[in-house]
Each structure stands twice: as structure tokens, then as C-alpha cells.
Amino acid sequence: MRKEIRFSGSGGQGVILASVILGTAAALYENKHAVQSQSYGPEARGGASKADVIISDEPVKYPKARNIDFMLCLTQKAADKYLPDLKEGGLVLIDSDYVDVPETDKYKVVKLPISSTTYDKQGKLIALNIVSLSAFVEVTKLVSEDSLEKAVLQAAPKGTEDFNMEAVKIGRELAKSLK
């Protein structure tokens, strides 16, 4: 089992932290191996931001993501840039408040109004990355709810634990509302 995951959005939306949390959830709480990475070139300036995670039962020998199984896109620019890297039969979760993706047979598109829901429930978008991550985990089942919560708590600065747990619940319920 080797799964390649890419989180994408704009700089400042916290996609790196979200992918670090996913990697630690898999490695620390589910006995998997994980590599989390971001590569930047000069073209990264002002553009779309991405962060990759590879989760595997075995130590990860080749740490570069090339054939993405699961993707998250929080901005249209990120979707336009990275969606071609999603493999056939893959799945992409998009924030339908900001992203639209044409229907296709190549991969599955899951649309959730992540930003507006986060804003409605929390009055700000600080934890958008955690809401997105939690919805993503609910859709993909890459790690358990329990492992995700432990990893979010571990990453949360002191005093923000409740706020971040609330964000986890918002994302989970949003994804469950699909079914």
C-alpha cells in the first residue's frame, strides 16, 4: 500500500501544516511510514502552493509524488495547476466556494463548501486547513478519526486545542452531510 496525497491552495492557507498533520497521524498513530514534502522553484512566487504526503506500509524509498491518488484543491489556481497530476481513478476534494472542476470520468470530484461553512461556524477562516483536512480524511479514510484528532492536538499551539477540535468536527460533519 502506497498512497500519494497532495494538498493545494494559496500561500497562507496552511496546506503544509495540514499535510504535516496527516503524515504524523499515519506514522505516529497508525504504524505507517510517511514522507511529507514541498518543493519550490522560482516559479512558486505568488502562485499556487502545494504540499505532498506519501503514506505507505513500507519505508518510502522514492519520496517524490508523481501519481497522485488523493488531492485537495482550495483555490482555482491550484486546481488548474495540479489537477493534471491526479491519477486516473483518483479522487479530488474541492472547496466549491472557490473552485470549479468539469465533470469527468477520469477521476472522482467531491465538492464541499468548505470556506463558507468554516466562516459560518467559526466567524473566521484561521482553521480552514484543519476543517479541510478533516473533511478530506472523512472522504478518503486515509487515517482514523481518532488518529487525526491526536495529530491535530499534537500540532495545535497551547490554548487553541478546543478551537482546532471544533474545526475537526466541522469538517467531518460537512463531509458526512454528503452521504
Added chain:
Amino acid sequence: MRKEIRFSGSGGQGVILASVILGTAAALYENKHAVQSQSYGPEARGGASKADVIISDEPVKYPKARNIDFMLCLTQKAADKYLPDLKEGGLVLIDSDYVDVPETDKYKVVKLPISSTTYDKQGKLIALNIVSLSAFVEVTKLVSEDSLEKAVLQAAPKGTEDFNMEAVKIGRELAKSLK
């Protein structure tokens, strides 16, 4: 030019964020290519934490660090675990408040009292990773002072800019005091 850098310490010391900032400083403000990554296995639980950056003039083809040029060690456990990966002729910066490393001809050891200096100047250790990063950059000259400051500002949450710029200055002056 390809340089491999490893930041190591304990979980919660912010070595991942420090290495993300170094990678963005090189890629966004110095026209280099950079890959930042962390790999975790089940053995990561409770142990030493590491984060790698590769900086290159060319796109980074092989993103795994194997032959570290420059290392930062904030804890003894991290030094014991990762120092064997430092290449001959490399350089390690250690927090001499917590880490000791035997003298050797194999690589250069730079010792700075990072924790105690940070605590003396700021009354807390929240920005220890930024102080360490700044001292590291002053010692290694991997990126310019200006690029570092821009990348730190970009990563700093709103309202913490001054505090983080202060941390940059503390680290830089500490490293300069060596000379």
C-alpha cells in the same frame, strides 16, 4: 550547487517550520530550487524530530537527503541520532545549552548557547526555532539576511512580526559574537 541541510530537535521545537522558511527563502527570494521534507516511521514516536532541506541551482531530481552538508541539533537525542549522517567536511551547529559533541577532524562543530540566550532576551522559548535558524544562516551563509527576513515575515502569523524579527536579530548577533 546542491546543499543538503538537516534541522533536528525534539517535537514541538518548530524545526519543520524553520526548514520550510529556509526553503522558501532560497526559492522565493534567491531564485534557487528547494525541496523541504520530513519522513516519519513508527520509530518517530517520542523520539528525535528532523526536517530536511535541499537547496540547488537546478531543479532537485533526487529529493532525499543522504549526505548532509549542514546540520542543526537542538537536543542531545537528535545529535546522537542524526550526526552520523553529516558528511565529512560538513558543519554542525549545536545548542550548547543542551548538546555536547566530541571534538573531531571529520566535521566542524559550532557551539552556541541558543536556548539560554533566547530565554534571556525574550523571556520565553517560543521563537527558539527562529533564533536557531537565524544563527544557522549567519554561520552557513546559505541565504542572505534580507531573504531570510522576508521569508520569516511571510511565515509569521499576524501580530507576531516584530517578535519574530527580534528573534532573527538575536540569532544573528549570537552567531556574530563568535567571530
